[in-house]
Amino acid sequence: ATPTSIMVGTGRAAETGVLFRRGEALQSLRDAAVVAVDKTGTLTKGRPELTDLIPAPGFEADKVLALVAAVEARSEHPVAEAIAEAARRRGLSLDEAEAFEAVPGYGVAATVAGRRVEVGADRYMARLGHDVAASAEAAVRLGDEGKTPLYAAVDGRLAAAIAVADPIKETTPAAVEALHRLGLKVAMVTGDNRRTAEAIARRLGIDEVAAEVLPDGKVAVIERLKDGGRRKVAFVGDGINDAPALAAADVGLAVGTGTDIAIESADVVLMSGDLRGVPNAIALSQATMRNIR
């Protein structure tokens, strides 16, 4: 590609809100065969809402919610925001949480009014040695509905199954369709529950799912998709834990509404967070590179 054609191409992309931080990315994008996409905040809005709280026998919904919200008040995870908002809406007053602890990719714990409260994914409960059998069926159903199932434990006993749902961005279905029309495969990469991820992938027609990926596991997924360099992989993400994968991909695209670290690690920035920028940029790169050969 000539420097001029790349300048013209990246200039045209900028008009549609797609910023190339590295001009060479225009060339690499043309050869992309797979677009891997982070789920939370990239495919979805990243602003989940609490949809269900099913107390275990012997527990009361509002009491469990108040305990869990007290713990989540100390967390910055999107799930925490959803739970805090639900407690606010119900007008619950929260006790102070002490000895707060966050286990990335698993959940959070703290002591609230003298009671040990833990909330997180099924793997967190497994790691703590808690029996979740009583709520496992509910969690499966919630996951199949595309909601993220969580468990709460109080003093070592299962207290509730909880679900949050994060709506898909309005622009996401059209973006996935456009990528398919361009002949690319679309893969989802997420730390979320497998059933939840698969339900959302089904809705969007996404080809491959890597779910329950721990925060430092996204790079390994990108490497696997690259298939020893036989496939060019683009990765789209927004979070702090997406930064290594953005750097490891052949082309990293950050959502402009995401974290600074993601943007700094990316080759391309989608200014508005509209995923349709990805197929637009790929179509443009194909057109630009065609013109100059």
Ligand code: ADP
């Ligand atoms: P993602 O951003 O894709 O959801 P994370 O690695 O941040 O991935 O989290 C993975 C899972 O760990 C979440 O889906 C949730 O089940 C659990 N988790 C993480 N942080 C919290 C929290 N503050 N409260 C409850 N659950 C949490």
Ligand code: MG
């Ligand atoms: Mg994200």
